Amino acid sequence: MTSTPDLAPADPATLRKPVRALRTTGPRKAPRKTSRHPYRAALSTTRARIGLVLVGAVVLAGLLAPIVAGHGPTDQSGLSLAPVGTPGHPLGTDDLGRDLLSRVLYGIRADLGIITIAVPVGAALGCLLALAAAAHPVLDTLVQRIFDLILAFPGLILALAVTAILGPGRLPVVLVIALAEIPAFGRLLRGGILVQREREYVTAARVGGSSGPRVLVRHILPNAADPLIVQVAVSLTVAVFIEGAMSFLGVGVRPPEPTLGSVLSQSMPYLAQAPNFAAGPLITVTALVLGLSLIAEALNREVRR
Numbered sequence: 001m002t003s004t005p006d007l008a009p010a011d012p013a014t015l016r017k018p019v020r021a022l023r024t025t026g027p028r029k030a031p032r033k034t035s036r037h038p039y040r041a042a043l044s045t046t047r048a049r050i051g052l053v054l055v056g057a058v059v060l061a062g063l064l065a066p067i068v069a070g071h072g073p074t075d076q077s078g079l080s081l082a083p084v085g086t087p088g089h090p091l092g093t094d095d096l097g098r099d100l101l102s103r104v105l106y107g108i109r110a111d112l113g114i115i116t117i118a119v120p121v122g123a124a125l126g127c128l129l130a131l132a133a134a135a136h137p138v139l140d141t142l143v144q145r146i147f148d149l150i151l152a153f154p155g156l157i158l159a160l161a162v163t164a165i166l167g168p169g170r171l172p173v174v175l176v177i178a179l180a181e182i183p184a185f186g187r188l189l190r191g192g193i194l195v196q197r198e199r200e201y202v203t204a205a206r207v208g209g210s211s212g213p214r215v216l217v218r219h220i221l222p223n224a225a226d227p228l229i230v231q232v233a234v235s236l237t238v239a240v241f242i243e244g245a246m247s248f249l250g251v252g253v254r255p256p257e258p259t260l261g262s263v264l265s266q267s268m269p270y271l272a273q274a275p276n277f278a279a280g281p282l283i284t285v286t287a288l289v290l291g292l293s294l295i296a297e298a299l300n301r302e303v304r305r
Contacts, residue, residue: 042302054291062108069102122181130189192224233296
């Protein structure tokens, strides 16, 4: 018979070690999700924050115009071309004795009202045409010719043609900006749809039995629409220039209603005599355009990643 070796009794201390290890080593918590929305991450950069501050300051000034402005934009006083710091007129007065601060603030309101209507209208029309182009090759050819026709007219010629038909006012400015933005949004969305059509997930959706319109709306369109956010910021910048140019040439909003472009146009003959006349609208337009450009640049970098 073979005898089994005697086993040494286990040390109680060693038996407690695994128990302590199990007690101290519990299940690890799941790491917190640190991923943020891409556009939120883009707007958290330094440049984007500067742009948001500039645009927010201009927008806030326009919204608070009835409270901040001490005079109406068309009220006249006996002071003509008063300098900066004149009592009751912090930015001075224009050639007709109207308060420049009031005219600049109400000009911001007019400009913001125009561009915030015109750009969405142009974006909506351009996107609808792009979706129609994606539906059928014949419609695609027709839509492309429409884009080419709009782009064939330079912005100034288009503005003069529309104003000659409708006359000066808010409606022609909105129409010109909307027409100018239709090809930008339409071609951008059409290109995105063509790229997304070749992806594997689209093929898988079609094999799964999804119809063409369902695939377009639920799968292709959400992935192709990301660059449109960037285009909105760019189009707002372009719209500020178009409105300012039309008002500067006298084919925009009718006087005496102020816009930044019209106030800047009225100041041209008095640049040497009263430089403060042009300073207000010029600084405001610069801040608004610079802020929108910084936001567009930050969003564009995030989309390209």
